[in-house]
Amino acid sequence: MTGRDDGGFAMVTAVVAVGLFAWMALLFLQAGRGDAVLARAATDRARLEAAADAGVMIALHGLGQENRTLRWPIDGTARTLSFDGTALTVTVEDERGKVPINTASPQVLRQLLAGIGLQGEGLDALQDAILDWIDGDDAPRAHGAEDKSYLAVGAEMLPRNEAIRTLEELLEVRGMSPESFARLAPSLTLLEAGAFNERTATPLALMAMHQSSANSVEVQNRARDIAGAGRPAIEITQDISLKGRPLTLRVEARRPGGAALTRIVVVELTSDPDQPVWIRRSR
Structure with missing residues (x-):
């Protein structure tokens, strides 16, 4: 322009x-x-x-x-x-x-999932399943899933074992519900485009990247900024x-x-x- x-x-x-x-x-x-x-x-x-x-x-x-x-x-x-x-x-x-989903650390990913309300076994399972989908091996994590788990339920798509290409691909990950995806997607990016910018971050991304809580001052202030308050x-x-x-x-x-x-x-x-x-x- x-x-x-x-x-x-x-x-x-x-x-x-x-x-x-x-x-x-x-x-x-x-x-x-x-x-x-x-x-x-x-x-x-x-x-x-x-x-x-x-x-x-x-x-x-x-x-x-x-x-x-x-x-x-x-x-x-x-x-x-x-x-x-x-x-x-x-x-x-x-x-x-936003959170670069393909390179997010286990800690960032866990905080991201906790931020949308997941907890306990559901959080453990989805965190490990996402990491197993992206990593380059066929060995499932403790709560994760590789090819065998997907074949057992007749899944049309198996773990890519490399970077996710579209955010919608996350819907194929075991344990990812449409509701969870809808809450996560606006805070995720596939692009590795420079340092994380907290000033323009979504509250969820800010919480995950800074390992803070939804009640932290910075997250609350960011939510108010977006709401116009x-x-x-x-x-x-x-x-x-x-x-x-x-x-x-x-x-x-x-x-x-x-x-x-x-x-x-x-x-x-x-x-x-x-x-x-x-x-x-x-x-």
């Missing part, structure tokens, strides 16, 4: 173009006069997709502001806006404020350079009828005017 005056115009034009393409798609869908329920669902889906993409573009525009007072924060603060009648909740997350976001991130810094753009789009969609894009801003943004990952 550059600081030239035409940058904002180009971004707004891109957002408008997304909206126009969405409306064209809607016209084709409605012209088919198919089943009313299916058509309505397809219409909502098209609007959700367009709105989520627009949310990503709007966030990129906010991150590209040269004026620091206008630039969007990267500390996970949520923004609410609307596009084509679709409600959007947009957050920008610093990947350096602590320091202003600009004060937290004003001196942080965004160039070359991996960021997650998370857009939750919701239609009035309740249909919803979440778009997650990991980007990296560059200094190259011909390619101002790299898309690292999108889902």
Whole structure:
């Protein structure tokens, strides 16, 4: 993203173009006069997709502001806006404020799992199972699991015995429930991108990396910052350079009828005017 005056115009034009393409798609869908329920669902889906993409573009525009007072924060603060009648909740997350799951120590991993409420045998089993999934051997830990345990229950995927490639892969680990994954995922990163940044960290990541409790002063203060009851976001991130810094753009789009969609894009801003943004990952 550059600081030239035409940058904002180009971004707004891109957002408008997304909206126009969405409306064209809607016209084709409605012209088919198919089943009313299916058509309505397809219409909502098209609007959700367009709105989520627009949310990503709007966030990129906010991150590209040269004026620091206008630039969007990267500390996970949520923004609410609307596009084509679709409600959007947009957050920008610093990947350096998360736990690097592939290189996390057993102590950090244990504190992370305890932070989402696991304890006792359940905590022991999931901690060892995650470590067994990532390590390079086939020997299970005391409470862990390797190929034999997964084959016994007909699992479609066996431990990789190397770095996890997608966060969703953790759902294949023995003992990982969808609920636990949903609580963990926002505080995890696959990227090894510089030192941990406590100023932009999620409270859970801060607790794990600093081996502190949920009631510690630093974790409580960070939670208040994100909730908007602590320091202003600009004060937290004003001196942080965004160039070359991996960021997650998370857009939750919701239609009035309740249909919803979440778009997650990991980007990296560059200094190259011909390619101002790299898309690292999108889902």
